[in-house]
Amino acid sequence: MEDLLKTCLYDRHEALKAQMSPFGGFIMPIQYSNILEEHQAVRQKAGMFDVSHMGEIFVSGPDAEPFINHIFTNDIRVMPAGKIQYGMMLYPDGGVVDDLLVYKLAEPDHYLLVVNAANIAKDEEWIRNQSTGYEVCIDNQSDRWGEIALQGPEAERIAVDVLGLGEARDLAFYTFTDTAWNGAPILLSRTGYTGEDGFEFYAAPEVIVALWDKLIESGVTPCGLGCRDTLRFEVGLPLYGHELSAEISPIEAGLGMFVKTDKEEFVGRDSILRQKTEGTPRKLVGIELTEKAIPRAGYPVECDGEVIGEVTTGYQSISTGKYVCMALVNRAYAETGRSVSVRVRKKTFAGVICKKRFYDKNYKK
Amino acid sequence: MKTVEGLYYSESHEWVKVDGEIAIIGITDFAQKAMGDIVYVDMPEVDDEVSAEEEFGAVESVKAASDLISPVSGTVTEINEALEDESGLLNQDPYENWIIKVQMSEPGELDRLMDADVYAAFCERQ
Incomplete structure (x- = not known):
């Protein structure tokens, strides 16, 4: 544990x-x-998460925009300052290096890339290796930033009333603003990973600690990564390593809307175009079991006695009580309504292919 | 962490209470604390054979499944049906709420298990 x-x-x-x-x-x-x-607490009121493990990589310079567009699947040219985009960095074969958020900062040609904790070192190396020929500065500031996610239907009221951040009220989903709290600069972002309305606060570590204390004092429920996973799962949000990976492309994961193949160039474009035209052998689906058993990551999905795929994440949904999972299956079996089964230890349990959103998102548009 | 005197304990955190030739089997306080909220118990059926050190079912918390390993060999005589609807009983009182009862075929297997003091020391090292 000492290396953690x-x-x-x-x-x-x-x-x-x-x-x-x-x-x-x-x-x-x-x-x-x-x-x-x-x-x-997050679904009904509000909860807060320490997400300081997330990585913050800043990219700036005269070529920042074309460079990010070269390594990122979404198209940042359409973004005004203050806007955020979700997308992925891909390998040339269409596998995913990481999924991330790109923030277009107020200062021209400055961007913030927020990446998964487990991938910070890999991402930084990947980004640097792709930057040959681009005039950019790549600055990994992950250990200088803390981050708290405040999520739930009461998040806006808490941001305004408890933290005194009146600007939270007018902030649209997937936008952010540079502001101050307690005299210190913070980045206030209307984003999250729970399917609920909410905010993410980025600031220096000592500011984040003070912010945490203030929220605790006002009675906000501290929430761990356990429910962060059950929350994101229910609304069908992917987790790198489960629904996306070097071996699972965004097309297979059903995230094609974040891959702008109308851009003339980006790493992985040729593979993605091929996948879009020819179709992928596998597709990410939802499965609802009609019998009582919990399908877990790695369990085989079967049809007519043959293995047709495997579970990527599964739970007894906390919000609905249903036994559900996301699974990567052979495309031939992926249509909604098809009967399949999931092997749970020694037995198989019947289920039906369904949408991979088991609970409706409640974002403020 | 709570242990109960007079029970036998396994390294995989099951307990056994002996009642004649019947072994009453459950999970320990250490196990339920480590798992968190238990939402489902996958139990064998009456008359199923179980073998010492082999899986006979699983306890599922919100976040993961943990195999149940039988401390003894024999035939299942009874399962605790109350757990089918209320698996959280294992969190509330893991020693009061047993999981299965087994007619032992090799009572000598009990000698391989730990007593409460040895088990408590074993958990300290986990």
Whole structure:
């Protein structure tokens, strides 16, 4: 455990007696009270997460825009400052280096890339290796930033009333603003990974610690990575390593809308174009079991006694009580309504292919 | 972490209470704490054969499934049906809420298990 990194909020998690576990190279809180209560706090009121493990890589310079557009699947040319885009960085074969957010900062030619904790070093190396011939400065500031996600239907009220951030009220989904809290600069972003409305605050570690204390004091439920996963899963959001990976393309994962093949060039474009025209052998689907059993990542999906794929994430949905999973299956079996089964230990359990969103998102548009 | 005197304990965190030739089997307080909220118990059926050190079912928390390993060999005589609807009983009182009862075929297997003190020390090292 001694090689694991600690976030700036580590002492706070210890004081709250959180159950801690390794995640993405960090020692992170999995739960404080229990996953069910924390999950429901976010769906019904508000909860907050330490997401300081996420990586912050800044890209700037005269070629910043064409460079990011070269390594990113979405098209940042259409973005005004203050806007955020979701997308992926791809390998030439269409596999995913990482999925990330790109923030277009107020200063011209400055961008912030927010990447997955487990991929920070790999991403930085990848980005640097792609930058030959582009006049850009790549600055990995991950260890100088803390981040808190405040999520849930009451997030806006808390940001405004408790934190005094009136600008939160007018911030549209997937936009951000540079502001100040307690006299210190923070980046206030209307984003999240739960399917609920909410904000993510980026700031220096000492500011994040003070912000955490203020939110705790006002009664916001601290939430661990356990319910972060159950929340994102229910609304069909992918997790790198499960629904996306070097071996799973965004087309297979059903995320083609974030891959702009009308851009003339980006790494992986040829492979993606081929996948779009020819179709992929596999497709990510939802499966709802009609019998009581919990399908977990890695369990085989079967049809007529043959293995046709495997589960990528599965739970008994906390919001609906249903036994559901996302699974990567042979395309020939992927149509909605088809009967399949999932092998859970020694037995198989019947299920039906369905949409991979098991609970409706509740974003503020 | 709580242990109960007079029970036998396995390294995979099951307990056994002996009642004549019947072994009553459950999971320990250490196990339920480590798993968190238990949402489902996958149990064998009555008359199924179980073998010592082999899987006989699983306990599922919100986040993961943990295999149940039988501490003894024999035939299942009873399963705790209350757990089918209320698996959280294992969190509330893991020693009161047993999972299966087994007619032992090799009672000598009990000698390989730990007593409460040895098990408590074993958990300290986990």
